[in-house]
Amino acid sequence: xxxxxxxxxxxxxxxxxxxxxxxxxxxxxxxxxxxxxxxxxxxxxxxxxxxxxxxxxxxxxxxxxxxxxxxxxxxxxxxxxxxxxxxxxxxxxxxxxxxxxxxxxxxxxxxxxxxxxxxxxxxxxxxxxxxxxxxxxxxxxxxxxxxxxxxxxxxxxxxxxxxxxxxxxxxxxxxxxxxxxxxxxxxxxxxxxxxxxxxxxxxxxxxxxxxxxxxxxxxxxxxxxxxx
Amino acid sequence: xxxxxxxxxxxxxxxxxxxxxxxxxxxxxxxxxxxxxxxxxxxxxxxxxxxxxxxxxxxxxxxxxxxxxxxxxxxxxxxxxxxxxxxxxxxxxxxxxxxxxxxxxxxxxxxxxxxxxxxxxxxxxxxxxxxxxxxxxxxxxxxxxxxxxxxxxxxxxxxxxxxxxxxxxxxxxxxxxxxxxxxxxxxxxxxxxxxxxxxxxxxxxxxxxxxxxxxxxxxxxxxxxxxxxxxxxxxxxxxxxxxxxxxxxxxxxxxxxxxxxxxxxxxxxxxxxxxxxxxxxxxxxxx
Amino acid sequence: xxxxxxxxxxxxxxxxxxxxxxxxxxxxxxxxxxxxxxxxxxxxxxxxxxxxxxxxxxxxxxxxxxxxxxxxxxxxxxxxxxxxxxxxxxxxxxxxxxxxxxxxxxxxxxxxxxxxxxxxxxxxxxxxxxxxxxxxxxxxxxxxxxxxxxxxxxxxxxxxxxxxxxxxxxxxxxxxxxxxxxxxxxxxxxxxxxxxxxxxxxxxxxxxxxxxxxxxxxxxxxxxxxxxxxxxxxxxxxxxxxxxxxxxxxxxxxxxxxxxxxxxxxxxxxx
Numbered sequence: 161x162x163x164x165x166x167x168x169x170x171x172x173x174x175x176x177x178x179x180x181x182x183x184x185x186x187x188x189x190x191x192x193x194x195x196x197x198x199x200x201x202x203x204x205x206x207x208x209x210x211x212x213x214x215x216x217x218x219x220x221x222x223x224x225x226x227x228x229x230x231x232x233x234x235x236x237x238x239x240x241x242x243x244x245x246x247x248x249x250x251x252x253x254x255x256x257x258x259x260x261x262x263x264x265x266x267x268x269x270x271x272x273x274x275x276x277x278x279x280x281x282x283x284x285x286x287x288x289x290x291x292x293x294x295x296x297x298x299x300x301x302x303x304x305x306x307x308x309x310x311x312x313x314x315x316x317x318x319x320x321x322x323x324x325x326x327x328x329x330x331x332x333x334x335x336x337x338x339x340x341x342x343x344x345x346x347x348x349x350x351x352x353x354x355x356x357x358x359x360x361x362x363x364x365x366x367x368x369x370x371x372x373x374x375x376x377x378x379x380x381x382x383x384x385x386x387x388x
Numbered sequence: 389x390x391x392x393x394x395x396x397x398x399x400x401x402x403x404x405x406x407x408x409x410x411x412x413x414x415x416x417x418x419x420x421x422x423x424x425x426x427x428x429x430x431x432x433x434x435x436x437x438x439x440x441x442x443x444x445x446x447x448x449x450x451x452x453x454x455x456x457x458x459x460x461x462x463x464x465x466x467x468x469x470x471x472x473x474x475x476x477x478x479x480x481x482x483x484x485x486x487x488x489x490x491x492x493x494x495x496x497x498x499x500x501x502x503x504x505x506x507x508x509x510x511x512x513x514x515x516x517x518x519x520x521x522x523x524x525x526x527x528x529x530x531x532x533x534x535x536x537x538x539x540x541x542x543x544x545x546x547x548x549x550x551x552x553x554x555x556x557x558x559x560x561x562x563x564x565x566x567x568x569x570x571x572x573x574x575x576x577x578x579x580x581x582x583x584x585x586x587x588x589x590x591x592x593x594x595x596x597x598x599x600x601x602x603x604x605x606x607x608x609x610x611x612x613x614x615x616x617x618x619x620x621x622x623x624x625x626x627x628x629x630x631x632x633x634x635x636x637x638x639x640x641x642x643x644x645x646x647x648x649x650x651x652x653x654x655x656x657x658x659x660x661x662x663x664x665x666x667x668x669x670x671x672x673x674x675x
Numbered sequence: 676x677x678x679x680x681x682x683x684x685x686x687x688x689x690x691x692x693x694x695x696x697x698x699x700x701x702x703x704x705x706x707x708x709x710x711x712x713x714x715x716x717x718x719x720x721x722x723x724x725x726x727x728x729x730x731x732x733x734x735x736x737x738x739x740x741x742x743x744x745x746x747x748x749x750x751x752x753x754x755x756x757x758x759x760x761x762x763x764x765x766x767x768x769x770x771x772x773x774x775x776x777x778x779x780x781x782x783x784x785x786x787x788x789x790x791x792x793x794x795x796x797x798x799x800x801x802x803x804x805x806x807x808x809x810x811x812x813x814x815x816x817x818x819x820x821x822x823x824x825x826x827x828x829x830x831x832x833x834x835x836x837x838x839x840x841x842x843x844x845x846x847x848x849x850x851x852x853x854x855x856x857x858x859x860x861x862x863x864x865x866x867x868x869x870x871x872x873x874x875x876x877x878x879x880x881x882x883x884x885x886x887x888x889x890x891x892x893x894x895x896x897x898x899x900x901x902x903x904x905x906x907x908x909x910x911x912x913x914x915x916x917x918x919x920x921x922x923x924x925x926x927x928x929x930x931x932x933x934x935x936x937x938x939x940x941x942x943x944x945x946x
Contacts, residue, residue: 349468349500
């Protein structure tokens with residue numbers, strides 16, 4: 161992963177991400193569209209691997225589905241597209257944060273500065289740590305199903321059904337593993353001290369500049385009125 | 389010699405089970421390399437959990453008697469405090485690796501227990517070097533092979549400088565080369581630091597060169613416990629336990645029984661071949 | 676009959692995992708597939724089951740190329756048992772677990788019952804038919820995995836490291852069941868394992884892979900007693916073979932070895 165020339169701390173990124181979710185509603189549409197362009201350009205500059213492209217694609221598809229849903233429920237094209245744009249920009253903000261910031265730093269910031277309980281914060285790390293294993297295990301269970309004569313040929317729907325049959329064994333396995341994990345965490349002394357001694361990222365001038373920009377953009381409703 | 393672990397009339401049952409451990413009276417000596425053998429379901433894993441206070445205090449259940457670790461009862465002890473003195477590697481060691489990079493994994497326990505950053509960093513560096521993964525602090529977990537991840541867990545254990553390390557079937561999934569390497573590493577730790585090693589193992593041929601003591605468990609009870617020299621013959625006569633001994637020792641006991649002649653407790657194949665040759669054994673027709 | 680013709684395989688990243696593999700496994704054989712971790716043995720067995728397809732070369736099952744087939748198509752010819760028994764449990768009772776395959780193949784309930792009962796009997800699990808699979812002991816779960824694969828009456832069983840993590844008595848039990856299936860029903864057994872003692876006691880043929888290449892194809896006796904450089908392949912001699920080799924004794928078990936080790940007369944001073 162290439163680091164950006166200016167590195168922002170997890171704290172700044174969280175603030176930016178939260179701010180963006182507000183901006184999609186308070187800034188004019190052209191601004192929101194510009195933000196999307198900045199996000200895409202920035203993200204692809206930093207990380208243009210298959211996974212990132214797949215994630216962007218996934219978000220685009222999801223947004224498309226939401227737009228269609230709104231249309232089906234009777235909203236006008238303009239309203240649906242606007243809603244879609246807003247949703248896309250919000251989710252892209254999270255993606256940008258996750259692409260540029262380590263999850264451990266995000267977790268620590270959430271505990272230190274946002275007072276999130278340590279158990280929830282550590283779930284972020286746990287998810288990233290164990291989800292790949294879980295996916296590998298799922299692949300084996302699907303293979304086992306296949307080897308017993310359950311054909312994967314046929315409609316997309318049939319494909320989906322085959323995944324459903326496999327969910328129960330996987331959930332039970334996840335429960336068993338989480339018991340061992342809980343024990344492991346207990347053995348390691350996990351608790352309120354966990355994030356205290358982890359290295360803290362210091363805020364730099366770049367962070368302050370970014371935060372200033374955030375304040376500026378967030379107060380748009382006020383100075384927009386002044387300019388009129 | 390001093391006992392680091394003592395069981396006194398210890399009984400234990402899980403919340404919904406019958407008695408898993410019955411009347412355990414056991415002493416494990418400081419600095420020993422003890423191997424726990426027994427059929428599946430005999431209670432070996434539960435014994436490991438009792439040593440680390442996971443049972444009965446973390447997992448619940450009913451018990452009687454006492455387990456002492458380094459002279460103190462495990463009663464009232466927090467599992468995480470005891471973990472600073474007794475390191476534990478479970479059979480499902482993958483679930484014991486909770487962080488995203490090697491350095492963070494080794495530092496985790498230390499940070500949780502309030503070690504200052506400089507000392508943490510130093511211990512992490514040393515521990516990784518000791519297990520043969522020097523300088524790998526920034527490696528992501530999935531950049532390490534299975535054997536390396538196991539050694540990473542060992543580094544995590546080593547970083548707190550425990551006096552005792554307990555391992556539950558550490559090499560069950562490994563190829564022979566990997567198994568040999570892990571036990572060579574454990575033997576080195578045993579020798580360099582005098583750490584007491586307790587390991588539950590089925591593949592006893594890999595611990596043969598290093599083990600000093602054996603504990604044989606069957607149906608929740610201790611059938612034999614003591615130095616290898618003292619208990620080998622007793623275990624050999626126990627039905628169901630004979631096949632759990634290292635094959636070299638099964639050969640020794642079998643030939644001893646037939647010829648009435650004492651043979652040494654061989655640690656290596658070459659020792660066995662040499663002694664048998666010197667004593668006039670030859671290959672021949674079925675006796 | 677399974678034939679591998681000039682097989683080459685690599686995962687997406689391009690590092691070759693199998694190179695120019697050529698071998699034939701005939702019906703009724705008891706083959707051990709050996710090699711260090713990462714040597715390609717599991718990969719090769721997956722190719723036999725159409726879980727993956729080779730980059731070049733052909734896999735022929737009974738003379739037919741399986742390149743367009745998927746594992747479900749082969750389920751009644753080859754049974755595949757994975758290493759982790761928990762990941763293969765798909766049903767709520769032991770009976771339903773074993774019945775999964777026959778039901779997936781749309782057999783009549785009467786036929787399902789017959790085949791399930793036969794499979795359970797072959798693996799010594801008949802008394803547990805109504806039970807919940809997850810409360811079985813580890814060894815029983817392992818045997819359940821084999822029974823589930825047997826339920827479709829395949830001609831071949833591929834077993835990936837199914838003796839790991841079990842005590843000697845359970846290992847022997849599993850292997851004796853497999854031996855009976857092989858000898859009485861003529862089922863071909865392809866066993867992936869690290870346990871050299873088991874290979875010597877039960878396998879009739881060994882295939883050794885190292886770094887993706889087939890380096891040995893012969894009997895266990897030839898492998899362990901023929902002066903091959905096993906260590907270079909990541910293998911070790913079983914204790915009984917290695918000790919026996921010092922005295923010219925070819926033995927598979929401790930009892931066999933001890934029976935053939937004879938103490939010379941008192942007056943025999945030197946060898």
